Amino acid sequence: MHPVKENYAGVIVRITGVRYSSSSTAMAEPTAPLVDPLLERYLSELRIEGGLATNTIESYRRDLFRLQRYLRQHQLSMGDSVPPRTIRSFLASLKQEVLAASSITRLVSAMRGWYRFLVRENLLETSPLRDMTAVRRSVRFPKTLTHQEVTALLELPVRDHAEDQRDRVMLELLYAAGLRVSELVGLTLSQIDVNLGCVRVVGKGAKERIVPIGQTAGKMLVEYLEHGRPTLLKQRSSRVLFISRRGRGLTRQGFWKLLLHRARRAGISKPISPHMLRHSFATHLLEGGADLRVVQSMLGHADIATTQIYTHVESSRLKQIHRRYFPRQSGQRRTRVENSKKRPSFRNRDIAKPDDSAQTR
Numbered sequence: 001m002h003p004v005k006e007n008y009a010g011v012i013v014r015i016t017g018v019r020y021s022s023s024s025t026a027m028a029e030p031t032a033p034l035v036d037p038l039l040e041r042y043l044s045e046l047r048i049e050g051g052l053a054t055n056t057i058e059s060y061r062r063d064l065f066r067l068q069r070y071l072r073q074h075q076l077s078m079g080d081s082v083p084p085r086t087i088r089s090f091l092a093s094l095k096q097e098v099l100a101a102s103s104i105t106r107l108v109s110a111m112r113g114w115y116r117f118l119v120r121e122n123l124l125e126t127s128p129l130r131d132m133t134a135v136r137r138s139v140r141f142p143k144t145l146t147h148q149e150v151t152a153l154l155e156l157p158v159r160d161h162a163e164d165q166r167d168r169v170m171l172e173l174l175y176a177a178g179l180r181v182s183e184l185v186g187l188t189l190s191q192i193d194v195n196l197g198c199v200r201v202v203g204k205g206a207k208e209r210i211v212p213i214g215q216t217a218g219k220m221l222v223e224y225l226e227h228g229r230p231t232l233l234k235q236r237s238s239r240v241l242f243i244s245r246r247g248r249g250l251t252r253q254g255f256w257k258l259l260l261h262r263a264r265r266a267g268i269s270k271p272i273s274p275h276m277l278r279h280s281f282a283t284h285l286l287e288g289g290a291d292l293r294v295v296q297s298m299l300g301h302a303d304i305a306t307t308q309i310y311t312h313v314e315s316s317r318l319k320q321i322h323r324r325y326f327p328r329q330s331g332q333r334r335t336r337v338e339n340s341k342k343r344p345s346f347r348n349r350d351i352a353k354p355d356d357s358a359q360t361r
Helices: 008-016 037-048 054-073 084-097 101-120 147-154 162-177 181-185 214-233 252-265 274-287 292-299 309-325 332-342 356-360
Strands: 198-202 208-212
Touching: 037 054, 037 101, 054 084, 054 101, 084 101, 147 162, 147 274, 162 181, 162 198, 162 214, 162 252, 162 274, 181 252, 181 274, 208 292, 252 274, 274 292, 274 309
Parallel strands: none
Antiparallel strands: 198 208
16 A cells, blocks of 8 residues: 555656646636546546446546536645535535536536545545435436327338438337437447347447347338438448438437437427437336346346336336226215215115005014
């Protein structure tokens, strides 16, 4: 173990081998993040040893840059022993930025990992977040599309151009395989096997999974590969499956725009996102009786607890149906009893009462 150093620049030279002059630590504008070799080393460790996805790494980078800007405003650096009250004031300032609860939770996770890293490297004695209790996130159920909405979205009238054919295949495949949008736009030709009817997906942390795509998506893919894609390529070459007219792969933002456009055409007025089709894929499978472990495998979830959220969605729908139709629900049973009292009774209308003489015989 190395002794704790007070000179942060000297520590960086020892850890990374990179010279870190005093001029490079000068205060810059708050909007310009300071490139920190030790921070880059930490992020590289998360990518290589932790196996985190590139998008997750970039999210952590933005979160830690946000912390860095705040510390610089208080004459502190990322490697300093920060008072816990400064961390608390930083978290309080996030409320003014109207960040989502999930974003704040991820930011706290990024900070905890960063300070654990500094303690592990003997650059700090304790983490400023050591005594802070984690905020429990409220459970937020996934938003889904109904079967009718999915059908309307996937069965729009066909338009006679290559982009429409590409867009229809992308939506069909997104729903048929329950893909993330990053997985969809990143597909290459080698990941598709139309003969077997499956796709090899590279998910978070570079983990691979094989997912069936169904006959409809398979036929549409064959047509796209034979007609739509060559038209878009214009004799150019590309490994990417879904491309634009410029011969480049589509971006997540580009797919989001085309999804919104097609949703309007389908008459879907509620907010929609690519991930809603993934949620719908899982929910509709479970509604049809699919095994939870099978759905977990197709979604690429490392923990089955992540998949179980869809069982809660199904349970909530069952409760709604139960409340609506079960006869002994509060209010419904009372109304039915009151209505029955208003109806005329025919129980003893045609039954003659025995006279007293008959009873004495």
